Amino acid sequence: MSTSLQVAIVGGGIGGLALAQGLTKAGVSVQLYERDESPLNRKQGYRIHISPVGEEALAAVLPAEVLRRVVETSSHAGDLLGGFDGQLNPTFEQTFPGAGPDTVSAVDRYAFRRALMTGLDGVLEFGREFESYRETADGRVELRFTDGTSATADVLVGADGIGSRVRAQLLPDFPIVDIGVRCVYGKIPLTDAIRSVVPAAFLRGFNFVTDGAGPGLAFAPVLFRTAPAEYGDYLMAVLTGTNEVLGVPDEELFALSPEGLWDLVVRRTRDWHPTIQRLVAAADVGASFPITLRTSTRIEPWQTGRVTLLGDAIHPMTPAAGAGANTALWDAARLTQALVAGDLATYESEMIENGRAVVEESLRNAERMFGVQVAA
Numbered sequence: 594m595s596t597s598l599q600v601a602i603v604g605g606g607i608g609g610l611a612l613a614q615g616l617t618k619a620g621v622s623v624q625l626y627e628r629d630e631s632p633l634n635r636k637q638g639y640r641i642h643i644s645p646v647g648e649e650a651l652a653a654v655l656p657a658e659v660l661r662r663v664v665e666t667s668s669h670a671g672d673l674l675g676g677f678d679g680q681l682n683p684t685f686e687q688t689f690p691g692a693g694p695d696t697v698s699a700v701d702r703y704a705f706r707r708a709l710m711t712g713l714d715g716v717l718e719f720g721r722e723f724e725s726y727r728e729t730a731d732g733r734v735e736l737r738f739t740d741g742t743s744a745t746a747d748v749l750v751g752a753d754g755i756g757s758r759v760r761a762q763l764l765p766d767f768p769i770v771d772i773g774v775r776c777v778y779g780k781i782p783l784t785d786a787i788r789s790v791v792p793a794a795f796l797r798g799f800n801f802v803t804d805g806a807g808p809g810l811a812f813a814p815v816l817f818r819t820a821p822a823e824y825g826d827y828l829m830a831v832l833t834g835t836n837e838v839l840g841v842p843d844e845e846l847f848a849l850s851p852e853g854l855w856d857l858v859v860r861r862t863r864d865w866h867p868t869i870q871r872l873v874a875a876a877d878v879g880a881s882f883p884i885t886l887r888t889s890t891r892i893e894p895w896q897t898g899r900v901t902l903l904g905d906a907i908h909p910m911t912p913a914a915g916a917g918a919n920t921a922l923w924d925a926a927r928l929t930q931a932l933v934a935g936d937l938a939t940y941e942s943e944m945i946e947n948g949r950a951v952v953e954e955s956l957r958n959a960e961r962m963f964g965v966q967v968a969a
């Protein structure tokens with residue numbers, strides 16, 4: 594591919610933003626189209642664990658000032674993965690000592706995306722909802738948007754997440770399955786009163802509380818190095834279980850208001866340790882939302898052309914390995930190199946192999962954690 598290559602990315606999530614940064618840094622002409630009207634907060638989850646895989650990819654694609662912004666707006670690094678029963682008796686503990694002062698091991702999604710947008714003025718366009726594409730006779734790709742506008746590029750990258758319209762057109766039979774687990778995400782602001790009662794482990798990393806057969810409630814902190822203007826430190830809290838375990842069918846769960854959803858969390862943890870009840874009672878109830886856990890099952894190669902995919906658009910996975918965002922970042926770093934080298938085929942084969950392995954790990958973890966069996 595020539596140095597005058599023009600790349601269009603659909604989707605300004607974690608992978609799309611990282612790719613736009615990498616290509617801009619490499620001097621490749623790129624345009625990023627995001628359907629959201631603005632960069633404001635979205636209920637897509639709050640805390641994201643960043644693994645060494647994600648950290649390495651960020652270091653590879655980001656210009657120094659953007660990387661500095663990511664570090665500054667990230668959470669102080671944790672050093673613990675823990676488990677408790679409902680009475681707060683420890684059931685397992687794994688520690689990860691040795692984080693350096695600039696280690697990024699957890700981020701707040703909103704602050705992270707804002708940092709990744711640094712310097713992308715003129716590249717990132719909001720309010721551009723992609724509809725479909727068409728390969729033109731002169732060897733380019735034409736993108737069509739829902740507002741009737743269009744754009745052209747040499748290569749189109751679908752970074753548009755699990756519901757990807759780019760993938761729907763490129764790989765119409767791509768299978769995505771519902772693993773039968775539902776989550777209610779919430780936020781507990783870390784006020785002085787809450788800091789005085791929260792178990793120390795909950796401020797050191799991801800902790801999962803469960804009595805086995807019943808629902809699980811995960812807690813994980815975001816302790817900002819520099820907080821965004823809009824809010825401060827918090828504990829992310831996530832209730833998980835099948836509809837049966839949660840005691841509500843989907844029609845009811847997805848119709849509940851944020852207050853109704855949080856009331857479900859209160860009710861399902863009513864018999865647990867008083868400290869957990871105190872934490873749950875201190876949540877910002879308006880911040881809660883439900884999600885369905887889905888995964889890909891088979892990722893088959895396709896004929897390399899002018900349209901490719903990254904992140905959740907091609908390997909959606911459950912959050913049970915904490916790897917979806919990290920794998921999207923890995924893809925972005927590899928795809929940056931591939932576009933510069935003009936070798937999309939190698940990117941696609943490596944990305945598919947890596948994506949399959951991580952999807953598999955996350956699915957096995959989910960089956961163990963949530964007691965479900967998913968047919969491939």
Ligand SMILES: Cc1cc2nc3c(=O)[nH]c(=O)nc-3n(C[C@H](O)[C@H](O)[C@H](O)COP(=O)(O)OP(=O)(O)OC[C@H]3O[C@@H](n4cnc5c(N)ncnc54)[C@H](O)[C@@H]3O)c2cc1C
Nearest residue numbers: 604606607608628638642723754904905915916917918919
């Ligand atoms: C609640 C939750 C918690 C998670 N926790 C973790 C974690 O701790 N660690 C981890 O590694 N992963 C985690 N993940 C997974 C992680 O969020 C995803 O894997 C990651 O965001 C994938 O990045 P992406 O760029 O591929 O897609 P996304 O981040 O989903 O971004 C897709 C973007 O495309 C845009 N878009 C979609 N359709 C269109 C369209 N038609 N036109 C234009 N734009 C469009 C969307 O608005 C969005 O901005 C979590 C996921 C969820 C839901």
